């Protein structure tokens with residue numbers, strides 16, 4: 001039995017390059033459909049760009065948060081327990097989370113202990 005299976009394997013033709021390339025492209029497209037590419041969020045003195053981010057319930061959000069300002073800033077999205085580290089000018093951090101409900105949720109920088117003027121935005125989560 002074991003020998004016979006081995007023989008069958010030996011007789012099988014190796015998969016063509018075409019089939020292998022097709023399989024790889026299917027796997028690659030599945031990966032991109034599943035994981036969202038990180039979106040850049042830029043902290044400036046007095047604003048956060050973009051001021052609106054969109055997301056879907058249950059779909060992971062990946063953010064690359066960059067402090068392009070001249071003072072220390074952070075990224076806070078309290079409704080989804082996101083409390084980013086304090087970032088010195090030029091520093092960046094990666095933040096990931098999965099929104100579990102739809103709605104509009106504010107994000108901001110609060111390195112002064114409270115939301116800073118202008119440094120806010122809205123995450124819009126659709127069902």
Ligand SMILES: [Cu+2]
Nearest residue numbers: 072073074109
């Ligand atoms: Cu700030």
